[in-house]
Amino acid sequence: MSDAANLQGMQHEKQYDFNLPETYFYRSEKGLNKRVVEKISYMKEEPEWMLKFRLRALEIAEKKGRPKWGPDLSKLNFDEIYFYTRPNEQGGTTNDWDEIPEEVRETYRRLGIPEAEQRILAGVGAQYESEMVYHSLKEEWEKLGVVFLDTDTGLKEYPEVFKEHFATVIPPEDNYFAAVNSAVWSGGSFVYVPAGVEIEVPLQAYFLLNAQSSGQFERTLIIGEPGSKFHYIEGCTAPAYNTESFHSGVIEIICKEESQVRYTTIQNWSHNVYNLVTQRAMVHKNASMGWLDGNLGSKVTMKYPSCYLLEEGARGEILSIAFATDGQHQDAGGKVVHAAPNTSSSIVSKSISKGTGRSSYRGLVDIHEGARNARSNVECDALLLDDTAKTDTYPYIQINEKTAHVGHEASVSKLNDEQIFYLQSRGLGEAEAAALIVRGFLEPVAKELPLEYAVELNRLIELEMEGSVG
Amino acid sequence: MSVEQLEIRNLHVSVAGEPILRGVDLVLPKGEVHALMGPNGSGKSTLSKVIAGDPVYEVTDGDILLNGDSILEMEPDERARAGLYLAFQYPVEVPGVSIANFLRLAINARRGEDDEIGVMDFYNKITDAVKTLNWDDSIIERHLHEGFSGGEKKRSEILQLLVLEPKFAMLDETDSGLDVDALKVVSQGVNAARGENFGALVITHYQRLLNYIVPDKVHVMHKGKIVKTGDKELAMELDQKGYDWIKETVAA
Numbered sequence: 121m122s123d124a125a126n127l128q129g130m131q132h133e134k135q136y137d138f139n140l141p142e143t144y145f146y147r148s149e150k151g152l153n154k155r156v157v158e159k160i161s162y163m164k165e166e167p168e169w170m171l172k173f174r175l176r177a178l179e180i181a182e183k184k185g186r187p188k189w190g191p192d193l194s195k196l197n198f199d200e201i202y203f204y205t206r207p208n209e210q211g212g213t214t215n216d217w218d219e220i221p222e223e224v225r226e227t228y229r230r231l232g233i234p235e236a237e238q239r240i241l242a243g244v245g246a247q248y249e250s251e252m253v254y255h256s257l258k259e260e261w262e263k264l265g266v267v268f269l270d271t272d273t274g275l276k277e278y279p280e281v282f283k284e285h286f287a288t289v290i291p292p293e294d295n296y297f298a299a300v301n302s303a304v305w306s307g308g309s310f311v312y313v314p315a316g317v318e319i320e321v322p323l324q325a326y327f328l329l330n331a332q333s334s335g336q337f338e339r340t341l342i343i344g345e346p347g348s349k350f351h352y353i354e355g356c357t358a359p360a361y362n363t364e365s366f367h368s369g370v371i372e373i374i375c376k377e378e379s380q381v382r383y384t385t386i387q388n389w390s391h392n393v394y395n396l397v398t399q400r401a402m403v404h405k406n407a408s409m410g411w412l413d414g415n416l417g418s419k420v421t422m423k424y425p426s427c428y429l430l431e432e433g434a435r436g437e438i439l440s441i442a443f444a445t446d447g448q449h450q451d452a453g454g455k456v457v458h459a460a461p462n463t464s465s466s467i468v469s470k471s472i473s474k475g476t477g478r479s480s481y482r483g484l485v486d487i488h489e490g491a492r493n494a495r496s497n498v499e500c501d502a503l504l505l506d507d508t509a510k511t512d513t514y515p516y517i518q519i520n521e522k523t524a525h526v527g528h529e530a531s532v533s534k535l536n537d538e539q540i541f542y543l544q545s546r547g548l549g550e551a552e553a554a555a556l557i558v559r560g561f562l563e564p565v566a567k568e569l570p571l572e573y574a575v576e577l578n579r580l581i582e583l584e585m586e587g588s589v590g
Numbered sequence: 591m592s593v594e595q596l597e598i599r600n601l602h603v604s605v606a607g608e609p610i611l612r613g614v615d616l617v618l619p620k621g622e623v624h625a626l627m628g629p630n631g632s633g634k635s636t637l638s639k640v641i642a643g644d645p646v647y648e649v650t651d652g653d654i655l656l657n658g659d660s661i662l663e664m665e666p667d668e669r670a671r672a673g674l675y676l677a678f679q680y681p682v683e684v685p686g687v688s689i690a691n692f693l694r695l696a697i698n699a700r701r702g703e704d705d706e707i708g709v710m711d712f713y714n715k716i717t718d719a720v721k722t723l724n725w726d727d728s729i730i731e732r733h734l735h736e737g738f739s740g741g742e743k744k745r746s747e748i749l750q751l752l753v754l755e756p757k758f759a760m761l762d763e764t765d766s767g768l769d770v771d772a773l774k775v776v777s778q779g780v781n782a783a784r785g786e787n788f789g790a791l792v793i794t795h796y797q798r799l800l801n802y803i804v805p806d807k808v809h810v811m812h813k814g815k816i817v818k819t820g821d822k823e824l825a826m827e828l829d830q831k832g833y834d835w836i837k838e839t840v841a842a
Binding site for chain 1: 700
C-alpha cells in the first residue's frame with residue numbers, strides 16, 4: 121500500500137475506526153461445523169424445527185460449495201472466523217438505554233445514534249455483535265399491531281407467523297451464502313405490518329459489527345400484509361479490524377397484495393470485510409417493492425437486491441450505489457423476475473471506482489412467457505476517478521414474452537478535467553470539486569434517501585475522496 | 591501598499607508547444623471596465639483562461655500580478671478566492687449539482703471554517719441576483735447548466751458573478767449567441783456589479799455589447815499581442831473599418 125493510501129486510511133479511521141474492549145457473554149469456537157450450529161440453537165433456546173432447519177442448511181452449504189463466478193473469495197477462511205458471539209448477560213433485547221453496556225453506548229455515541237434518536241427517529245434497533253441489545257418502538261405502532269423486533273425475539277414471540285414466512289423467499293438451497301446464513305443466523309430485524317396499516321416514519325435499525333473475525337449473519341424477515349405501506353432503513357458503519365472479517369446476511373421481504381414496501385440501506389463496512397448478502401422480495405398483486413442499496417466500504421461486496429414480481433400489476437424498483445476504492449471490489453446490481461402480466465420494473469445503478477478499486481454491475485432481467493406487457497428499464501452508469509480504476513458490467517437479459525418492453529442503457533465516464541477546472545475557478549479546492557461531481561453523479565439515487573442518510577452519504581463520500589486527486 | 595490592479599506583464603503562453611500569446615502587456619486598475627477585442631484566434635480567450643489558471647496552458651515567459659503579487663504559482667481555486675472570476679464562453683454542465691448548493695459551497699470556500707454563510711443571508715443574496723437578471727427563483731434549484739440554452743448558460747455565469755462578488759472578472763464572449771433581449775439582461779447584470787471595487791475585462795468580437803456595457807478603455811489584440819489601446823471610440827472605429835484595418839495597421 122502506498123503512503124498516500126495509508127494516509128487516506130487514517131483519515132477514514134479518524135471518524136470510524138474505533139475498537140472498544142470486547143466483552144462477551146459467549147463466543148463460539150472458530151470455524152463452521154455441526155457442533156457450532158447445535159450450540160447456537162441451544163444457546164438461543166430455539167424450537168426443534170429451527171435446529172433441524174439449521175442443520176439441514178449446513179448440509180446444503182457443505183454440498184454446494186462456494187460460487188465459481190464473481191469476485192475473488194480465496195482469502196476468506198472460515199477456520200479463522202467465529203460464527204457466533206453474544207455480548208450481554210441477558211442475551212435478549214432491552215428497551216432501556218441504561219441497560220446497554222457503557223462501551224456499546226460509547227460506540228453508538230461516536231456514530232451519533234442518540235442524536236439521531238433525539239430527532240424524530242421513531243424506532244431504533246441496533247445490533248451489537250450478533251445480538252440485538254437495544255430496541256425501541258413507538259407506542260402508536262404497537263397499537264396498530266406493528267411488530268418490530270430482533271429476529272430471535274420475533275421467533276419466540278410470534279412463532280406461527282414467523283414459521284409461516286421464514287425461508288420462503290430465500291430457502292437455504294438458493295445459494296451457498298444463503299445456506300451458511302441459514303445455518304448460523306443470529307439477529308436481524310423482524311417486521312410485521314398488518315393489513316391496511318400505513319407508517320409514515322421509517323423503521324430504522326442500526327447494525328454494528330465489533331469483534332475480530334466475528335461473523336455477522338443477520339437474518340431479516342419483513343412482512344407487509346395486504347394494503348400496508350412502510351419504509352424500513354438499515355444503516356451500517358463498521359469499525360476496523362486487523363484480520364479478515366465476514367458478513368453474510370439474508371433479507372427476505374414479502375409484499376402482499378396492494379402493499380408498498382421500501383427497504384433502504386447504506387453500508388460502510390471496514391475495508392477488510394467480505395460482504396456477501398442475499399436480499400429478495402416476493403411481490404404480489406398490484407404491490408410495489410423498492411430497494412435502495414448503497415455500498416461503500418468492505419473488501420468485497422456481492423449484493424444483488426431482487427424483486428420477484430409474482431402476480432399481475434406488481435412493481436419493482438432497484439436503486440444501487442457502489443463506491444470502490446483501493447483494493448476493493450464492489451460487485452453489485454439487481455435482479456428482477458417478471459412472472460406475471462402487466463408487471464413493471466426499473467433498475468438504476470450508479471458506480472464509482474477510485475484508485476485501484478473495481479466496481480461491477482451484475483444484473484438480471486428475466487421475463488417469463490405469459491408475462492404479457494411486462495416492462496423493464498435498466499440504466500447503469502459508471503464513473504472512473506483514476507486511470508487505475510476499473511469497471512465492468514454483466515447485464516443479463518432473458519425475454520421469453522413477445523409483448524414485453526425492455527430498455528437498457530449503460531454509460532462509462534471519467535472524471536472530467538473541464539468540470540474540475542470550472543468548479544475550481546469558482547473557489548472550490550480540487551478534492552472538493554471532485555467530491556461535488558461525484559455527489560452530482562449519485563444525485564438521481566441519493567435524492568430518494570431521507571435527509572439524515574443523504575447527509576451521512578455525503579460525509580462518507582467526502583472522506584473517501586480526500587486526497588484522491590492531484 | 592501596492593496599487594490594486596490586475597497586471598499582465600510580457601505574457602507568453604503556449605498550448606501543446608504551440609505559442610499563442612506572444613508578449614501581452616495590459617493593466618486593469620480596480621474599478622475600471624476594459625474591453626478586449628480582436629479577430630478570431632488572436633488569443634483573447636486564451637488570455638482569460640490563463641488568468642483564471644487553466645492547467646491546459648503553459649506560461650513560458652512573463653507574469654500575471656494581482657495587486658502587485660504574482661499569481662502564476664496559485665491554483666485556480668486560490669485565484670478565485672483571491673478575487674478573480676472568469677465568465678466562461680462555454681460553461682460546462684455538472685449534472686446533479688444544483689446552482690444553489692454549488693454557490694453556497696463556493697461562498698463558504700471564501701469564508702472561514704466556522705464562518706459559513708447563514709441560510710437567510712445566502713437566500714437573500716441569490717434571490718437579489720436572480721431578480722437583477724429578470725430570472726425566476728426556480729432557476730437556483732436547477733442543476734448546473736443541465737439542459738440550459740446557450741443564453742441561459744451566459745446568464746448563469748453572470749448570476750454567479752453577482753453572488754460571488756469578485757474584484758476582477760474576465761467575461762469571455764458573454765455576448766456570443768445572445769439575442770438583443772438577452773444581451774440587455776446580461777449587461778444589466780454586469781452593470782449592477784460595476785463600482786469602485788470591481789474591475790472587468792470584457793472580451794468581445796463585436797462592438798454591439800459595448801453599447802450596453804460602456805468600457806473605460808478598449809484594447810485590440812492580434813496574433814497574441816495587444817496592438818492598439820484607446821477609448822470607447824476605438825470600438826466604434828473597429829466596427830466600421832473591420833479587423834482588416836487593424837491587421838494592415840500592424841503590418842505597416
